[in-house]
Amino acid sequence: MSSTTRGFVGRHTAAERDPRLPPGQYDARHDFPVLSAEVTPELAPADWSFRIDGLVERPRSWSWDQARALPRERYDGPIHCVTSWSKLSTDFAGVSLDVFLAEAGPRAGATHAVAFSHTGYTTNLALADLTGGRAWIAFDFEGEPLTPAHGGPARLLVPHLYFWKSVKWIAGLRLLDHDEPGFWEVNGYHHRGDPWAEERYSGD
Numbered sequence: 001m002s003s004t005t006r007g008f009v010g011r012h013t014a015a016e017r018d019p020r021l022p023p024g025q026y027d028a029r030h031d032f033p034v035l036s037a038e039v040t041p042e043l044a045p046a047d048w049s050f051r052i053d054g055l056v057e058r059p060r061s062w063s064w065d066q067a068r069a070l071p072r073e074r075y076d077g078p079i080h081c082v083t084s085w086s087k088l089s090t091d092f093a094g095v096s097l098d099v100f101l102a103e104a105g106p107r108a109g110a111t112h113a114v115a116f117s118h119t120g121y122t123t124n125l126a127l128a129d130l131t132g133g134r135a136w137i138a139f140d141f142e143g144e145p146l147t148p149a150h151g152g153p154a155r156l157l158v159p160h161l162y163f164w165k166s167v168k169w170i171a172g173l174r175l176l177d178h179d180e181p182g183f184w185e186v187n188g189y190h191h192r193g194d195p196w197a198e199e200r201y202s203g204d
């Protein structure tokens with residue numbers, strides 16, 4: 001696969017390949033490419049909200065001020081785009097989805113979620129991939145507010161899965177008792193998208 005060789009170019013030999021790079025990925029280093037299926041929306045913080053509905057005890061919505069008042073965490077690990085770039089070192093700040101989900105109270109039958117944006121983009125995730133300190137609603141990147149192109153004012157961040165799961169301009173989660181493919185998944189992408197298992201396309 002040609003994308004594999006991109007990790008080996010220049011002065012970096014196979015022996016020096018960073019063990020944090022999943023198979024078929026290269027390190028984009030300081031680049032942070034923008035990948036959007038839609039036009040970047042003009043979404044002011046005052047117009048942003050995040051809600052959790054579906055199979056929850058207490059469906060609810062958080063305004064910008066309410067979400068910003070929740071306990072903040074940082075994520076400074078890697079991210080991996082299915083088009084083969086990774087960034088090994090990032091610095092996001094946001095609120096753990098565990099915090100939001102604890103307030104909404106998933107019902108016993110809830111196994112999956114559809115995450116949706118203020119622009120209509122959707123993606124599916126297992127609830128197990130959104131809990132346990134592995135998913136956030138991120139507001140900041142490298143100490144600055146997320147730019148609109150990168151999903152500001154707020155995006156989903158699920159860095160252990162390919163980055164198409166990290167919905168920009170996040171609007172909410174709908175909890176379900178089944179897996180419901182989203183925008184890229186109905187177009188042939190893998191339902192889960194684990195970069196270490198190279199779950200790029202359905203059938204991988």
Ligand SMILES: Nc1nc2c(c(=O)[nH]1)N[C@H]1C(S)=C(S)[C@@H](COP(=O)(O)O)O[C@H]1N2
Nearest residue numbers: 033034035036037117121150164166167168
């Ligand atoms: N709303 C929305 N979120 C999205 C996308 C999109 O097109 N729309 N693209 C996804 C894909 S394919 C990737 S790789 C990342 C890209 O995020 P970035 O543009 O900040 O690098 O956002 C993901 N989230």
Ligand SMILES: [Mo]
Nearest residue numbers: 035081082164
């Ligand atoms: Mo992507």
